[in-house]
Amino acid sequence: MTATSTRAEWSKLIFDKLADAGVTLFPYVPDFGNDDLVKLAEADNRTRAVLLSSEQEGVALCAGADLVGGRGVLLMQSSGVGNCPNMLSLIQGGRFPMLMIVTMRGDYGEQNPWQYPMGQAVIPVLEAMGIQCIRVEREDELEQAVDASISAAFVAERGVALILTQKFLGAKAF
């Protein structure tokens, strides 16, 4: 990956690693940051994107997939983290593997003040529920961070969130 890779390029890198790791289900609430990942999951016959009404459904959905030997990844914007804490009881209580990819708002360069309260609370909230957070700020961190997240979730069977920051994504301009 070059230092100026596009969203399509880094999304492909993430998708390929997830698909190679046996992840077949991509439950999501749409966000600008996960749009290419969702399209890749829809286009590949090994994987399936699942539109959610609320992010917390994806926590339960991935746990259900695990019960029958499947693997999922939950895609959401940072605001969606606020919809998840009680459902994350499943992950800590049952030691389910859980991989989330959180695309940040309210983080760095944000112009919309509505995004800041939840954006700034993402890591404290996730860590309070026992979810390890792996942050990506630079493109050269991405590949190792994806590998580390997959290992933590599906080898160590822990809850982990790959946090794609606005330094990495670029802030949305209004």
Add this chain to the structure above:
Amino acid sequence: MTDLPDRALDRHDLLPHLFPNPDDYLLLAGLAGAAKDTAAWTQEADNLITLGGAMGGAVPMALGMALAAPDRKVVVLTGDGELMMNAGALATVASAAPQNLTIVCIDNGQHGETGGQAGHTSRRTNLATLAEGSGIASVMTISAPDELPAARDFLADDIAPKFLWVRVTPGPPADYKRNWDLVECRLRFRRANAL
């Protein structure tokens, strides 16, 4: 819209009438009464996972099972309060359209676990309309014992996803102390059912 079906069904012995062959399914039960009834019915068989919390998670968790195990039939049994906590999950199921998922709502119209406080379905909420409006094509309501054979036939056909709304009389669920160690329950279920 406020003329809701009566409640003339006793929740005890309901499940054996609806599902004569529980071994044919992967079973998941939402917290409280539904979990107790289901655990007592199967004696916590290896094809059952019950929730003790994570309210609102039963339907989406069953959807994950159904999508990841398309060759198995998945049944989720849950109460009206648990379902209403996350009613958007009905739309999620309708959009995903799994051909192997059945939702059964055991609706007693109250939050039994916390003292029997009234829920929406004892007031104005019609779960059959909600399920149909969410896009679930196959929906049935029962509220009296003479409807049980028709419900069994409804559950046995291959049209899915489907939703059965069961209006039961208020009253305690099965008196059954189930295993609350989710780590142990997960491993037990996986050993029996993970592909």
